[in-house]
Amino acid sequence: MSVRNLKDGSKKPWLCECYPQGRNGKRVRKRFATKGEANAYENFVMREVDDKPWMGGKADRRSxxxxxxxxxxxxxxxxxxxxxxxxxxxxxxxxxxxxxxxxxxxxxxxxxxxxxxxxxxxxxxxxxxxxxxxxxxxxxxxxxxxxxxxxxxGEWKGENPLANVRQFKLHETEMDFLSIDEIQSLIAAAENHSHPDLHKFIKLCLATGGRFREVARLTGSQINSYDAFHNNGDAIKKHTVTFTQTKGKKNRTVPIGKEEFELIYTGDHGPLFSISYATVQRFIAAQVPRLNRQAAHVLRHTYASYFMMNRGNIITLQRILGHSDIKLTMRYSHLSPDHLEEAVNKSPIAMLRNKNGD
Structure with a gap:
C-alpha cells in the first residue's frame, strides 16, 4: 500500500510511499498527521508527473x-x-x-x-x-x-493486442441472385409503385452492378452520351455513367444502354434520385421473401452473376464492380459455363470413355 499507518506513536504516523516514475524509478516518502493528508499528497505527486512529461515515467491514461x-x-x-x-x-x-x-x-x-x-x-x-x-x-x-x-x-504505444488474434474461419456462402422471372416481376412491381424513382433506380443497379450508395448519389453530370466511330467511319452513340465517391476511392465509368440512358437522363446536373436504402430494401424483401436483410445488395450480385453466366471476362467484371482485390470478383467465377471445364474432359472417367470409343 502506498499510504499506511506506521503506528509508532509519533505525531505523524501516516506514511505516503510511492513511485511516480514506476517501481524502478525514484521513491518518494513523506509522513503526515492524517490519512487524508497522505492521500492528498500521493495524488499531488502523481499529477505532477503527469503534468511534467519531460521528467519521464508519465503513464498514458488515454482511454x-x-x-x-x-x-x-x-x-x-x-x-x-x-x-x-x-x-x-x-x-x-x-x-x-x-x-x-x-x-x-x-x-x-x-x-x-x-x-x-x-x-x-x-x-x-x-x-x-x-x-x-x-x-x-x-x-x-x-x-x-x-x-x-x-x-x-506514433499514438498507439506498444504492441497491437489483436496481432495474434485469429479471425473465425468461415465456410463460403452461396450468394443470392435473382432469376429472370424474379427480375421481370420486380421491375413490373416497381413501375407500379408510388415512388417515382424506384423502377429507374432498380433498373440502373441491374444495368451497372453499382453499389447502392454509388447509384443513389448519381447526378446528371455523371451521365454521358457521345459519338464513337467504327473503323469504317460509321458513328455510334455510346452512353455511360461515372461513379464517384466509391468504396475504393477511385472513379469508374460503366457503359449503359440507350434505354437506360433515356430513362434516367434529365438534362440538368442535379441529383438523379431521391430514394432511401430502407425503401429499396423493404420493397425487394417484400417482392422476393426468400432474400435476407441484404436484399438491396442482391441487385449487384445479380448483375455480376449474369455477367459471368454470359461468359463475361473476370478481369472486366472486376473493373466494372470496382473491386481492388480480384479475390472478391472470383466469387462469381463458378457461374461461368466454362469454369473448370477441364474437370470433365481431363478426368480418368473421360479417359476411359475415350479409350472405349464412347
Missing part, C-alpha cells in the same frame, strides 16, 4: 474512446463509410467497457467477441442482438486497422 476519437479526427473521417465505421468502433468500445487503451489485451477482446456472438453486447441504440461470426470478423478487421493506423501515427 480507448480517446484513441477512437483521435483516429476518427485524423483518419477515419476520410473513409467512404466514415460514420458506419465509427459507430462500429463505438460498439466495440462500449462492449469492452472503455478501458485505458494501454491496458487492452487479446483476452479482453476475445471475451468481448464471445459476448457479442451470444447477444450480450448492446448496440448504440441499447439493443442486444446476437451477431454472426462474419460480423465479428468484420469488426475485428476494422478495430485492427484502427490500431495499426494509430501505431503508424
Amino acid at each position: 480507448l474512446l480517446d484513441m477512437i476519437d483521435l483516429w476518427q479526427e485524423r483518419h477515419g473521417q476520410s473513409l467512404a463509410n466514415a460514420k458506419q465505421t465509427y459507430n462500429r468502433l463505438m460498439v466495440i468500445c462500449n462492449g469492452l467497457g472503455d478501458p485505458f487503451y494501454s491496458k487492452l489485451t487479446a483476452n479482453m477482446f476475445t471475451e468481448y467477441r464471445s459476448k457479442r456472438i451470444a447477444g450480450e453486447v448492446a448496440d448504440l441504440n441499447g439493443k442486444k442482438t446476437a451477431v454472426s461470426f462474419s460480423t465479428c470478423n468484420h469488426e475485428q478487421a476494422i478495430f485492427n486497422s484502427m490500431i495499426s493506423e494509430l501505431q503508424s501515427m
Whole structure:
C-alpha cells in the first residue's frame, strides 16, 4: 500500500510511499498527521508527473474512446463509410467497457467477441442482438486497422493486442441472385409503385452492378452520351455513367444502354434520385421473401452473376464492380459455363470413355 499507518506513536504516523516514475524509478516518502493528508499528497505527486512529461515515467491514461476519437479526427473521417465505421468502433468500445487503451489485451477482446456472438453486447441504440461470426470478423478487421493506423501515427504505444488474434474461419456462402422471372416481376412491381424513382433506380443497379450508395448519389453530370466511330467511319452513340465517391476511392465509368440512358437522363446536373436504402430494401424483401436483410445488395450480385453466366471476362467484371482485390470478383467465377471445364474432359472417367470409343 502506498499510504499506511506506521503506528509508532509519533505525531505523524501516516506514511505516503510511492513511485511516480514506476517501481524502478525514484521513491518518494513523506509522513503526515492524517490519512487524508497522505492521500492528498500521493495524488499531488502523481499529477505532477503527469503534468511534467519531460521528467519521464508519465503513464498514458488515454482511454480507448480517446484513441477512437483521435483516429476518427485524423483518419477515419476520410473513409467512404466514415460514420458506419465509427459507430462500429463505438460498439466495440462500449462492449469492452472503455478501458485505458494501454491496458487492452487479446483476452479482453476475445471475451468481448464471445459476448457479442451470444447477444450480450448492446448496440448504440441499447439493443442486444446476437451477431454472426462474419460480423465479428468484420469488426475485428476494422478495430485492427484502427490500431495499426494509430501505431503508424506514433499514438498507439506498444504492441497491437489483436496481432495474434485469429479471425473465425468461415465456410463460403452461396450468394443470392435473382432469376429472370424474379427480375421481370420486380421491375413490373416497381413501375407500379408510388415512388417515382424506384423502377429507374432498380433498373440502373441491374444495368451497372453499382453499389447502392454509388447509384443513389448519381447526378446528371455523371451521365454521358457521345459519338464513337467504327473503323469504317460509321458513328455510334455510346452512353455511360461515372461513379464517384466509391468504396475504393477511385472513379469508374460503366457503359449503359440507350434505354437506360433515356430513362434516367434529365438534362440538368442535379441529383438523379431521391430514394432511401430502407425503401429499396423493404420493397425487394417484400417482392422476393426468400432474400435476407441484404436484399438491396442482391441487385449487384445479380448483375455480376449474369455477367459471368454470359461468359463475361473476370478481369472486366472486376473493373466494372470496382473491386481492388480480384479475390472478391472470383466469387462469381463458378457461374461461368466454362469454369473448370477441364474437370470433365481431363478426368480418368473421360479417359476411359475415350479409350472405349464412347
